[in-house]
Amino acid sequence: MATKRKKYELRHGDVIDIEEFHDGNYGAPGEKRNKKKKPTKEDMQKANAINKAKRARQRLLEYFSPDDIWATWKYQVENRPQSMEEALKDFQRAIRIVRKEYKKRGYELFWIRNIEKGTKGAWHIHIIVNEIGDTASILGRAWDKGETWHIEIKKSKFYDEDFTKLANYVTKDENTREKKKDGTYAKPRLSDTSYNTSRNMPLPDPEVQKLVRWPKEPKAKKGYYIAKIHEGINPKTGYKYRHYTMIKISSFADEVRHKVKIDRKI
Known part of the structure; x- marks a missing residue:
């Protein structure tokens, strides 16, 4: 068997995330078994980046909605950390305050973040958190190193239905190069x-x-629609792969959002 399919059921089955790929040890039917080759450092970096973004996207689909918050904690020049270790301590202090405020209101905090140092020395922290009503003011009060910028995910330039753009952006690293x-x-x-x-x-x-x-090209399950289909070549195995996300009609925007708000209550 040369081909596999992985199906992830998210949001109680309202979102179905599917991956189809050739086994790394075998070619397609009728082809000879490929010789194993040692992946290059660049191949590994690309494969790791794809996997990290995939897991981020699935967490976004499972735990967040388009109404949630995409924010940035910025540093004033005089408050810039001297190391990543110091920046991590800054984040930990701030997120403890945010978590405490959420708990006071009876909510559980969910977050995804990336601490970034630019090549010119500037630092900032991108963070995605679930909206509970006064999230923006909580984030602003928790951060004392500079400004806090925020926007609803659905209003940002990184929003699309299966969160691909946002996942790619929040997981970028020192190897990321823009086209x-x-x-x-x-x-x-x-x-x-x-x-x-x-x-x-x-x-x-x-x-x-x-x-x-x-x-062949996938068809949507009854009652669902396909948000996006992506096909490419796995840089580690050299074989093609396909990824697509099916979303239950009318559930993601209304019913699921309401259900998630209830589920977030402690």
Whole structure:
């Protein structure tokens, strides 16, 4: 069996995330078994980046809605940390305050963050948190190192239905290079990063299926629509893969959002 499918059921089955890929040890039916090759450092970096963004996207789909908050904690020049260790301590102090305020209001805090140091020395922290009504003011009061910027996820330039853009942006690191209009890649803009999520966001184990052959273009399950289909070549294995997300009609925007608000209550 050369092809596998992994199906993740998120939001109690209202969102279904599917991956289809060739086994790294075998080619498609009728092809000879590929010789194993040692992946290059660049191959590993690309594969790790894809996997990190995938897990971030699935956590966004499982625990967040378009009405939640995408924020940035900025540093004033005189408050810039001298190291990533110091920046982590700044984040930990601030997030403890945020968690305490959420608990006072009877809510559980969910967060995804990336601490970033630019190549010119500037620092900031991107953070995604669940909205509980006065989240923006809580974030502002918790951060005393500089300004706090915030926006609803759905109003940001990084929003799309399956959270791909936001996941890619919040997981970028010192190896990330933006593609320019002429097709070439710019130099990395970050010199150091630290990505992490709150521990209270486990993901369900996928249902794994073995397929006889590479499936044709996917069709939406009854009552669902396909938000996006992405196909590419896995830089580690050299084989093609496909990823797509199916969303239950009318559930993601209304029913699921209401249900998540209830589920977030302690």
